[in-house]
Amino acid sequence: MNDDQAPVLVCKDLCISYYTRAGEIPAVVDFSLTVKPGETIGIVGESGCGKSTVAMAIMQHMGANGGIKSGSITFKGRDLTQLSEQELRHIRGSEIAMIYQEPFASLNPSLKISTQLIEVPLAHEDISKEEARQRAVQMLGNVKLPDPERLMDSYPHQLSGGQQQRVVIAMGLLSNPSLLLLDEPTTALDVTVEAGIVKLVADISKKYGTSQIYISHNLGLILETCDRVFVMYSGEVVEEGTIDSLFTWPKHPYTHGLFACIPLPTADKNAAPLKPIRGQLPLPFERPQGCYYHPRCDHFKPGLCDVDHFKMEHVEDSAPDHRVRCLRYKEIDHSKKASDDEVKEVLELGKRVLNVDGMKKYYEVRDSSLKALISGKRVRYVKANEELNFTAREGETVAIVGESGCGKSTFAKVLMGLEKGTEGEVRHKGKDISDIAVRDRSAKQISSLQMVFQNPFDTLNPSHSIGGQISRVIRKFGVETDKKKVFNRVMKLLDTVKLPRDFYFRKPRQLSGGQKQRVGIARAFAGNPSMVIADEPVSALDVSVAAAVTELLMDIQRKHRTTLLFISHDLSVVRYLSDRIVVMYLGHILERGTTEQIFAPPYHPYTEALLSAVPIADPEVTKREIVLEGNLPSAMNPPKGCPFCTRCHRRIGEICDNELPPEQAVADRHIIKCHIPLETLKKVAPVIHVPDEAERLHARQSQ
């Protein structure tokens, strides 16, 4: 970075509005931003805060109903708002490139990768086809894609999600743009794949000197990729600064609130629970007077915060570009609050309620092709679950962790009775339920096992009212039969999940994502279950909402002594809330043990990689970098030996490829499935280093 160089992009006092039938909606107000050459700027905020609108405005691609009301966007000395469509077309794709969230939607499925890549330089530069092709091949190599020549001749569907996103990034870089906009480029990808992309993004600016604007809702990712951060709330920037100053000394109460919502390694579900931000993001046309954040702020002072709208202010005693939009930031002492934190009681574990013993689930795939008929291999098996063994106690939270396709959802289906297990036993309260379909289970068995689903937009039936859907569960399980008592119980459940009682009459479309997920939880707990399976219940929600839903789930669990099976891919959430963790990969359990055991050596090499992949939004936490190569193998055709051998960074040789690794017991109920001797694994250094208080103090003083 060079401070003397002219900035690549300057946005000045930008106001962007959308014009709808309901009137003008101010999406972004008073937005100023300067991007220097080679700099990576992060924009964080929850959904609906206007971060994508900013990106679209820079691309001058606002759609028919959007418009820039005031302010300017200057790109290399030219005001983008004044350019003609012709000139803009020349800039887009060649000087400013954009990368979107979903790679499979950014690539044309009916064109070869080569065609789509060559198009970029051909459209913007006067070069031959051959030269363009060579450049494309080289660029594919630069984004670390193996075998670029072969990739050039493939179609998008033949690549994995991670590979597709690398192709999209290559496409963006092909014409050597000065500015790259990345709008949540890794949100749709698995953690280990995400880690690879993040590393690539971080390398790009070093290698090509490209300036980047990285939009994300994940503070941890921003920390790993960016130089400066902008925190947005309800259409405006509330705080900006360098990574160091903003992550170490956040000043705005909203920034603080965001950090308190993230399960950092220092958070603990009993001693230091998450503190969700109360209330909801105001709609653009319902923004309050004065500071937009004041209705949700703990430091709100009437007569000061709710009077006038005010400008960003430079933070005293901090870096020169650390600015904040808060009148009281000097008075607020964030360190003091730690003392009056509530401490939640630790739940005593009861007897074993779930016993999974050698459970296998194979799906049959019938191949009716002529080739299969001749070779006689007509039936093949997808081995979704292989020999699962683990237990859960009453009141315990057991997390099942793994990337998509590892078989965690299949296990949930067998447990719920939607699929039958192929072999082995799943004993719930002593009874084997693995081969009893849900319709053959007794009402008691069904009601004691309930589920919270992943997608908040899918979990409730849009045709029925909230009250109707909850009371159906109560009546179905015979908890209450009298109409009035059923109604009263629904009211109580709505109170429990902290929703207003008049939601009884609402339809799901009138609810936000977080509210729907609360109703989903209320529905799961309506039949007094002894065990609840939560399948990624918060992964689709914003951080502040996710924190609230997570806390709610655990409060109810404490009250009812429910066993919680928490299925997730996010290790930071899992570390925060679970007592025991099961790490799955390609249908196998590679490691299981208590949370402390999983997060400290000895690790299974896959656990090690997963831990390293999780972004942590704390600049003082240091991680060892392990980036996995390659893709998840297909479950139709898994490796013969250890399932992880194709991507393992600690592969020891032939034995990994050919033999299934043994289960090595480290301690009671802590199992690692690996060929590497335990002695060697124990010597591995911890992946995540969390400094204690003394170290933190020391680090800050030396700054």
Add this chain to the structure above:
Amino acid sequence: MTTTITEMPTAGYGAALWRGLKSFALLRESWVGMLGAFLVVFWVLVAILAPLLAPFDPNSSIQPFAKPGMEAIKGGGTFWLGTDHIGRDILSRIIWGSRTVLIYAPLATISAYTLGILMGLAAGYRGGWVDDVLSRIADIILSFPVLVLYIIIIATIGASGFNIIIAITFASSPGIMRIVRGLVLDLRNRDYVAAAQTRGESDWRVMLVEILPNARGPLIVDACLRLGYVIITIGVLGFLGLGLPPPDPDWGGMVNETRQMAMAFPHMTLFPCIAISSLILGFNLLADGLREISLRD
């Protein structure tokens, strides 16, 4: 939002009806839909008020070959749309004929939908051999030219109102089944369906309560369009002499009976044709309007 509800509300069918009317009021925002609704409501009112509106008895011969607007010789009154070749007042026959169409077309559509939805739900939700069998049956029926199918059925079981319903049900339910099956294939993978399954709901409850209501949008639009087709079908059957037995007024039959005189007396065929077209147009525009609204929401 702070209201605390402690009492069980007594929300009855009145509230449900009111909600239905309110969603219908959304139609106001689409002028195409409003025009369609106007045409349909017009003909429904005509059918209901037929005894009051019709100036003459539709089946009695009064004065053959009267031109539109001619005064009747005996008894007085005006033949606003003229009379047909055996002296029946065309206006009265069109007014009474609207009853035939507006009774049998909706009945046939409802019946076709009931069968089509049940088959589509079973095929889409159950899959496997149920799907194979039902889909193949549908393929076979759909491979016949529709007209041939009608002629065969009506010729075998005879021409009557009830048999028209049977013939239309038989010929159009496979098409409906395919639409429903496609919708169900998508909807059955939703989490709320899984939620219903995990609480042990019966298959029929899942299909009818959890899945079907969410498929209603496209189905309502299709039902409106299909009602138009059924009206055409009834007209065609009447034209082919396979409709209601004479002398009951039937728009298709009216065209058929007078088509040989169409050159000399165009009004005899023209007015029934306009009646058929306007009603079909009404249903099609209504379907367009409904689709527009459903896309907006």
